Amino acid sequence: MSQLVTGAGAVASVGEGVDEVFRALCAGTSGLGELRGFDRERYRTRHAYEIDDRPAPGTDLPGRATDWLLRAVGEAAAQAGLGEDLSDVPVLVGTGLRELRSAELAWRDGTPFDIGRLHFGTALRTRFGAVRTHTFSGACSASLYALALAADLLTTGAEDTVVVAGVDTLTESMYGLLDRVNGEPPDRLRPFDRDRRGVLMGDGAAAVVLRREEPGAETRALGRVRAVSMNCDATHVTAPDPQGIARAVHEAQWRAGVKPGDIDLVLLHGTGTQLNDAAEAAAIAEVFGREVSGPLMTAIKCMTGHTSGGSGLLSLIVALESLASGRVPPTLGLAEPLPEAEAFRFVREEAREDGDLRVAQIDAFGFGGVNAVAIVERAGR
Amino acid sequence: MTHGPGEVVVTGVGLALPGVGTPEALLRRTACPVTGPAPEPFDTGARIGRRGHRYKDRATRLALCAALEALRNADLIPSDGEEVTVPGDTVGVVASSNLGNLDTACLTAAAIAERSALDLSPMSLPNASSNVIASWVAIRHGLRGPNLMLCNGATSGLDAVHWGAALVAAGRVRRAVVIGVETHNAVVEDLLGRSAGELLDGAAAVVVEGARWAGARGARAVAVLGPYERRAGLGGCVEALLPDGAAPGVWFTPERYAEGLAGAVPVPGAVPRYDVTGAVGRASGALGVLQCAAAVGWLARAGTGAGTGPGAGTGSAAFEAAGPGAAPGPAPAFRQALITSGDDTADAVAGLLLRPAPDRCAPHPARAALISMECSR
Numbered sequence: 001m002s003q004l005v006t007g008a009g010a011v012a013s014v015g016e017g018v019d020e021v022f023r024a025l026c027a028g029t030s031g032l033g034e035l036r037g038f039d040r041e042r043y044r045t046r047h048a049y050e051i052d053d054r055p056a057p058g059t060d061l062p063g064r065a066t067d068w069l070l071r072a073v074g075e076a077a078a079q080a081g082l083g084e085d086l087s088d089v090p091v092l093v094g095t096g097l098r099e100l101r102s103a104e105l106a107w108r109d110g111t112p113f114d115i116g117r118l119h120f121g122t123a124l125r126t127r128f129g130a131v132r133t134h135t136f137s138g139a140c141s142a143s144l145y146a147l148a149l150a151a152d153l154l155t156t157g158a159e160d161t162v163v164v165a166g167v168d169t170l171t172e173s174m175y176g177l178l179d180r181v182n183g184e185p186p187d188r189l190r191p192f193d194r195d196r197r198g199v200l201m202g203d204g205a206a207a208v209v210l211r212r213e214e215p216g217a218e219t220r221a222l223g224r225v226r227a228v229s230m231n232c233d234a235t236h237v238t239a240p241d242p243q244g245i246a247r248a249v250h251e252a253q254w255r256a257g258v259k260p261g262d263i264d265l266v267l268l269h270g271t272g273t274q275l276n277d278a279a280e281a282a283a284i285a286e287v288f289g290r291e292v293s294g295p296l297m298t299a300i301k302c303m304t305g306h307t308s309g310g311s312g313l314l315s316l317i318v319a320l321e322s323l324a325s326g327r328v329p330p331t332l333g334l335a336e337p338l339p340e341a342e343a344f345r346f347v348r349e350e351a352r353e354d355g356d357l358r359v360a361q362i363d364a365f366g367f368g369g370v371n372a373v374a375i376v377e378r379a380g381r
Numbered sequence: 382m383t384h385g386p387g388e389v390v391v392t393g394v395g396l397a398l399p400g401v402g403t404p405e406a407l408l409r410r411t412a413c414p415v416t417g418p419a420p421e422p423f424d425t426g427a428r429i430g431r432r433g434h435r436y437k438d439r440a441t442r443l444a445l446c447a448a449l450e451a452l453r454n455a456d457l458i459p460s461d462g463e464e465v466t467v468p469g470d471t472v473g474v475v476a477s478s479n480l481g482n483l484d485t486a487c488l489t490a491a492a493i494a495e496r497s498a499l500d501l502s503p504m505s506l507p508n509a510s511s512n513v514i515a516s517w518v519a520i521r522h523g524l525r526g527p528n529l530m531l532c533n534g535a536t537s538g539l540d541a542v543h544w545g546a547a548l549v550a551a552g553r554v555r556r557a558v559v560i561g562v563e564t565h566n567a568v569v570e571d572l573l574g575r576s577a578g579e580l581l582d583g584a585a586a587v588v589v590e591g592a593r594w595a596g597a598r599g600a601r602a603v604a605v606l607g608p609y610e611r612r613a614g615l616g617g618c619v620e621a622l623l624p625d626g627a628a629p630g631v632w633f634t635p636e637r638y639a640e641g642l643a644g645a646v647p648v649p650g651a652v653p654r655y656d657v658t659g660a661v662g663r664a665s666g667a668l669g670v671l672q673c674a675a676a677v678g679w680l681a682r683a684g685t686g687a688g689t690g691p692g693a694g695t696g697s698a699a700f701e702a703a704g705p706g707a708a709p710g711p712a713p714a715f716r717q718a719l720i721t722s723g724d725d726t727a728d729a730v731a732g733l734l735l736r737p738a739p740d741r742c743a744p745h746p747a748r749a750a751l752i753s754m755e756c757s758r
Contacts, residue, residue, distance in 0.1 A: 118479060133533075232519045367507060
């Protein structure tokens, strides 16, 4: 059974609101900048894809992730006609790092912060009256995992409408530890390029309203979620496993009732790390087989940075916009694809117009081997 | 609107707590808190060994201990091994912890400010991600089903039990191990403004399983999951679970629930009430799972005491003998345990009913086969 996406919201380094974000990505606009909120002298890496909303360079505030989440949910709820009252609607939030940045500021610098706001339930209740709120801290696939759980709630008949969201901001601990383990520090994120140097974090939030499909409601929907898979590699705490990823891709296509040849567009996870991009490319090549040169492929983290728990849902919103408009944002910085991805039909350098896109696949994988893959299709027509 | 998770049962319980080894002991300690010197901290090495755990944080190690015992208790892992005896992709993991990796995040941020990121240990990287607890449980036992980490405030543990059941009800997995864990350290104590002695350092785990799958492998159920609710306040939550003021057999109250202070008491005064945090410390994200473990202890005791079935806790009746839902309806309210987490000061209150397993409700083999089929949808 499919579900309709009846509203969407997004906040990222490249813009505010789904329209602005999608336009920016299609124009090849990157949110890359020098580190804004941390002391640059403490790191070899100096860049990130941050939302520029701090009062002054080098200073930081608690609660920024919560603010973006509320804005993204507000945009999605308004578009879906739910208004500001979500007292009857479950809200599932996927995040990698919750408000851990605020905890860092509170503990180290004494910045006032209510530790009861590490999760997002209190803020969602204050703004929207929402009480059935759930914060899932599932690393970088968290928001697609939340989408899968929401789809289950609709499929089993437990709910008619669910809000799904994802959000993350840079924590100094994660940024610093990634800096520590990176080889040569990356100055930009280059998904699937042979010379990629690693991941750079990004700020952002995304939200969608998911509704059970009803006759006649389709024309107002942004698109349809056909299926979402979720699984766990259970092999390594940080390194991805191509077999686990392949299982997740295969399961998503199987649940959606599509074959690789039916997929017109793939929004790859593409973090620009040696391990992810090689593992993801190998898994996609394995599952797609002879069809691997069929779908257009792109990875938006080259412009948004790795928005962690929110990244899967942000990619999903971009995929729906691409299906609706026929425009696909490019994978910037991709000069020469890594060997495993040589046959992929990447969109490079500039956005591509292709009016006949119908079905898209969205990948999201996270630390701990947590994989989620969504299959969506264009609404109407 | 009450959303029951369907035919989902509890087939295993595991604890990693100082001085408390079983659900029955947890219930006893809750009912009669001991005074005197605190018991020694739980020794994780004694249960899971010491090799290979050097870089795991305390919360992860406690969770591994509770999960191992719950999986063994559910007969999903042999007593001499660690690999599950069912396909790994039929088992999900749901962990709950609000405070688990706060120390890694804060201490790392402080170390960067004092020196630089170059001086960090790369081995801390996994612990910077809050889902490290659920990940390690999956890796250790080869559990390849969905892997969830709940960090959802005061209700998080009970929410985790609900999501475990939801994964089963949706057919994502046949069973899931649900773990609640919290620990204390300088960072947690400072951010909460509480001393170590007030705070839990431990974990609890339950295995929730589709009744048909438990029956198929001959596993014994120790409880049946009733409906779950998440509401704006305690009164509304209890009313949704037990309409018209029906009295449960026992009430596991929210952490440090004080009668009379927060308006009308939603449960009749004659109902025994227990606060497990009085026995093990403030439990935050672990609370709901601890409450479920204690409620399993209560159901075992109630089964024996009421004389309504074969000896409880003796494993006399295999689950398949009676089948799920062998009683014509859910057990009467007075035989059910009411569990609530979060109070009127929290963002919401979560509640769950835990019911006796049917082998103690209707030990009538002649009806069992038919009922089993009905419940095997």
